Amino acid sequence: MSGRTITHEVTPQVAQAGGKREADFTQSRAARELGLKRGAFDLAVHLGHIRTIPDEGGGGRRVARAEVDRLRAQDGFPRTLHQRVEAVGTGQGAAIMDVTGARFTRFARLGLLVPVGFYFNRYRTVVWLYLGDELRQFRADAKNASLLSRPLPEGLRDQLGGGLDLRPRNWRGRHLGFLLRQADDPWERAAAVASLLAPVQVSEIVRDPCERAHLRRFGPRLPAHGAPGSPTAHLTERIMTADSPDEVGWLRADLARMVEEARTHRPAPRPTGRHTAPAPEEHRVAPGQPERSRGLLGRLFRRGA
CATH class of the missing domain: 1.10.10 (Arc Repressor Mutant, subunit A)
Structure with missing residues (x-):
């Protein structure tokens, strides 16, 4: 993204074949309707200039037709909208x-x-x-x-x-605001905070592996810079991860609070059923074998019975 022109010609497409009006748009379609390149559109969403709604079909967020109409009806459109997302x-x-x-x-x-x-x-x-x-x-x-x-x-x-x-830290703070503005679920809000902490920090706050897995499921899409594992990707990870003690401290406190709120709203799902692996052959007890011969493994099995 640069400070050069980040728009293209606005070409309204307001109806499907047969004249049926769409209820809402995909984000790519909304960007075309508003004359924005995708990077500028995403920035406008992050800044709150364009409101999105969840896709009931689970296909990501969409933009209501009324929202596109609202923006197109503003004075100075499209110039004023484009100016708001000019990044230099x-x-x-x-x-x-x-x-x-x-x-x-x-x-x-x-x-x-x-x-x-x-x-x-x-x-x-x-x-x-x-x-x-x-x-x-x-x-x-x-x-x-x-x-x-x-x-x-x-x-x-x-x-x-x-x-x-303070540039990395201030960017992280602003980015977290973007993520929280778009979060619709308590677990999603907690995952937004967790995304700025190192994994070891998250593990210390959220000790339950099922809850950590749930946070990963709701984890936000990170800025894509370079292929996974590349030097550029590692640099991006460094910028994304809080490093100063005070920043880490308040993020940890926020994560603990938000996870507690998420648990109250809806506990993290857990694997269904319970499967216990059979004991190794040499530790299996034949019918009638004395209990004392079971050893430690036997005592553990007996306690769990």
């Missing part, structure tokens, strides 16, 4: 704010600007993306005038000198 990199962002690229990057590292997405260039360097609208608002805010035109305060410079870089 550092160069374009710096131009929007009329600052150098270096100053723009310092703002982002300090957490004054929050990324909305990222990708990797050919050198496997992460390229952060920002909403053009938010950058314009930052520049227009009188409270930011000194930051834009004067040297940064000493305290902020000291933080940068110490290696502060």
Whole structure:
């Protein structure tokens, strides 16, 4: 995704063959109706500009016809909708704010600007993306005038000198908000939080393997960057995983709370039936054999009877 034009010509298709009107659209079809490329459409959904609904047939989320009609009826459509999802990199962002690229990057590292997405260039360097609208608002805010035109305060410079870089963390926070906004089920909300924690952290909070499996079932679709197991995929996993102690702490607390809420709503399913493997041949007891000869295995079997 870049700051270049991310739209295509809007070509309304409002009826099926025979004139039958559709109740709702697939997301791909809705993107075409709204003149958005799929990446821009997904961003609009994440930002809450486009509302989606669950597919009753289990085929993923869809967009109601009324929602498409609502967006198309807005003043300035499609220009205003496209502007809301304009995502730009550092160069374009710096131009929007009329600052150098270096100053723009310092703002982002300090957490004054929050990324909305990222990708990797050919050198496997992460390229952060920002909403053009938010950058314009930052520049227009009188409270930011000194930051834009004067040297940064000493305290902020000291933080940068110490290696502060809040871009990954701020992106994770924003991404979690996206996931929670789309979650329709308590287990899905818990899975959204779990997706930002390392597996060992999840295992420490959710000790029941059936519940962990249920969380994986509801786990969100992660940003796709590179083939599974590739260096780029590993870099993406690092960005996706919380690392600072305080961030890990509040995510763990949220996960524990949300899993408890999910249990109350609906316990995780468990395997049906119970199968006990037969004892090894050398430990089987012949009819009439004294109980004491069963040993430890026999005592365990007797306790479970």
